[in-house]
Amino acid sequence: MSFSIRISLAFIVAATVYSCTPKPFAASNKQYKKQVKQLAKTISKIPKDSLMSDSMKLPENWVGTINYGLRKPNIVIIHHTAQKNCEETVQSFTINKSQVSAHYVICKDGTLFHMLNDYLRAWHAGVSKWGTQSDINSSSIGIEIDNNGNEVFSEAQLNCLLGLLTNLKKTYNIPTANFIGHSEIAPTRKVDPNVNFPWKRLAENGFGNWYDDTTGIEIPDGFNTTYALRIIGYDIHNLPAATQSFRRHFLSVDQPGEFTEPEKKVLFTLMKKYL
Ligand SMILES: [Zn+2]
Known part of the structure; x- marks a missing residue:
């Protein structure tokens, strides 16, 4: 390989890395990876303590099965952000102080931010209940739509949302009835998404009952x-x-x-x- 080609390749690699790491979020992206590594470490460990200490002693009674997979999301919760703009929301999900997050954020112009791997547990539902499920964060995907709380949702947002929901439903085999709003699972605390949200249109596309x-x-x-x-x-x-x-x-x-x-x-x- 000639020197000039090597230089060009090095430049392309450097440019790619640079463009994939938006400067304002370089630190939180690094923190994200660190936390994922920590979680991977946790689940790869053989349990030391037993929930049934009388009848089962660990590690003697640990036998790892080889037939398993990751638990999948089974419900989708739709929110409005009730914030000024998309930047504010993305920013708030990348600082520790807020203690809130979602898997996806959809901006008014249809830009979609993916902020957490679908298999991980976001902090978007809070104290909530649907049917007999009370830990909705553990079983759901959270989608935040940029909206000040009273606005009409933009066509670009809705098109983006419908595309995302199509992928999620297919990938995780999510039942039609399990596309609901934050207000449904926390009716005493939440009103999102607001009354402008077109639930009928969603249902016509297979997301939620009507x-x-x-x-x-x-x-x-x-x-x-x-x-x-x-x-x-x-x-x-x-x-x-x-x-x-x-x-x-x-x-x-x-x-x-x-x-x-x-x-x-x-x-x-x-x-x-x-x-
Ligand atoms: Zn919400």
Whole structure:
């Protein structure tokens, strides 16, 4: 190899590394790798302590199986950032002080940032519950969409989101019903994504359930709206909050109050998708 070719190759390699490491995030990218290495070390260790100390002694009773894989995400939680802009969000996920993160961030212009390997646990759900699951962070992918909390979501964002969801659903075999919002899993604390979020459009693309036409629907006697919410997955300990969260998602209205008769029909037809 001639000297000039070697110089050119060295330049290309240097330029590639430079372009892959945005200067403001070089330090946090380095920290990311360090933490991943630490986790790899943790899971490669043979356990020293047993959860059943009377009937099982370690390491004598440790026999490593050779048939295993990584646990996969099974639910997708969609958020709005409620921040000024994408830069602010990405920045806040790369500093220790915030103690929050998500796997993906989608900016208004459709730029997608991937911030955490899908197999790792992000800190986006907080105290939350869906069905009987209470550790949503452990089983989910978190997607943050740049939005100040009241804005309409941009077409570029939604196109990007639909592409991302298509890949996630296919890669991890995520059930259609398991594409939901932060408000669903934490109805007393969260309202995101806001009422402008087009859940119907998502459902039409296979992400989340939607109700059938309610024209002419007769609700059977004894239909219990609380149980219906519970069947879908809502935590009903705070019923007004769960009701409002349902209304936000399926009726695009952010208002408190008991179910109206037309709303009960929506709930009834939707519930049947979960039976
Ligand atoms: Zn959120």
